[in-house]
Amino acid sequence: MNRMRPPGPPGQRGMKSGSPPPQEGPQLKILTEFLPVGTQGHGEMVDVTTQVQSIIKKHGLKFGTVTVFCPGSTGSVTTIEYEPGLKEDFPAAMERLAPSKGQRYKHDDTWHDGNGHSHVRASTVGPSLTVPIAEGKMTLGTWQQIVFVDWDNKPRRRDLVIQLMGTTG
Amino acid sequence: MNRMRPPGPPGQRGMKSGSPPPQEGPQLKILTEFLPVGTQGHGEMVDVTTQVQSIIKKHGLKFGTVTVFCPGSTGSVTTIEYEPGLKEDFPAAMERLAPSKGQRYKHDDTWHDGNGHSHVRASTVGPSLTVPIAEGKMTLGTWQQIVFVDWDNKPRRRDLVIQLMGTTG
């Protein structure tokens, strides 16, 4: 179901730092950024790899992890080879698992927003992805991209959470 | 298959601290807590959001991540809009993927415990969820809850692992 999400306080946009104070040698950094993405829903997929890598570089993170998280219950974060064919094949498989048509959902019986299938797909694939960072780069394969997939049944704007934890050297 | 899990040592219940010693400014904390949950199995879903947020608050964590983990191979941790309809719709989709009836499992041929479908569902959805923490709160959407789902075919009690990593300021 979709209800209006109250806008966060202005301070929750942009970089947040919870890092310990400067010290000798590599520093631990824990940083939260928000990455806006907009889609038409219905399984539209967005490649966010370049933006996530840019955030890592901007903060000089060398070793650690990045967690990419979808704040919302009808979207997923995973990896895929981002190319036009799979942008159709992956949603097609989810259509077999949780059909958007011809399948009754108790969710829709109650809320009448017609996105029961979106919720089921989102919970199956999951909202969170953690990728290691080594020597300043995510340890992705050459043909592996980080994607956000919006399973909802209408256009949506989301602020993905990009959480960095690691050291600068 | 379910065999009896030996009870952990008493010291493995409650809070564990592996934190560095006090220092000036924000401190890194790494903490492990165990959250007991009981279900009737068969896809029963438990909303643990409030308990996880309470653990974060208790330790004063401001920035970092929390990992919620199911120690066991027939349960999953994910997010969903926790409402009665989806509590039926999500297991119904998993019934299509890994039917509990009318489907033969090699696991059951060997172990005769009838929960081959439970294992398959658990491995598909996954046992682990990592959620960013910013300004003391998990970055969940308004209608997004953290849930444990027990796919096993009988009542079970589990001790979910709640792992905090982050700083207090």
Add this chain to the structure above:
Amino acid sequence: MNRMRPPGPPGQRGMKSGSPPPQEGPQLKILTEFLPVGTQGHGEMVDVTTQVQSIIKKHGLKFGTVTVFCPGSTGSVTTIEYEPGLKEDFPAAMERLAPSKGQRYKHDDTWHDGNGHSHVRASTVGPSLTVPIAEGKMTLGTWQQIVFVDWDNKPRRRDLVIQLMGTTG
């Protein structure tokens, strides 16, 4: 699709340390190791639990997390009870979701490598698993193993990324 992945620099094999300098009390460690695994593909499953636990022990990590990551878009990391029956049952369920035969994939229309189903399965199950570490051990259940599953349609060698974050005491 599979294209050749350029070999990483020699320095990217073995242990990487991004740890802060020595200090009193427990130390934060962030370490990256690479674990080579080879399979015949087609859903072959490899239990890497013992190797991951050995890496944790070698570095003396007591509290924290380990992230096991597949750098590639046709493999997955999850947990399962590693026994012969489920090694067949889990791929069989993925065959229902994303059939290797009798199902058309747009990916294969373009790239003609016949592994569209592999990509879909990998994105569904996911490439990343984060497991808490407490008192030097992963908090796995007794019958729960960490597995890499190669969904590709030919033999592959991968270097799984094992990322440790935590303290030594």
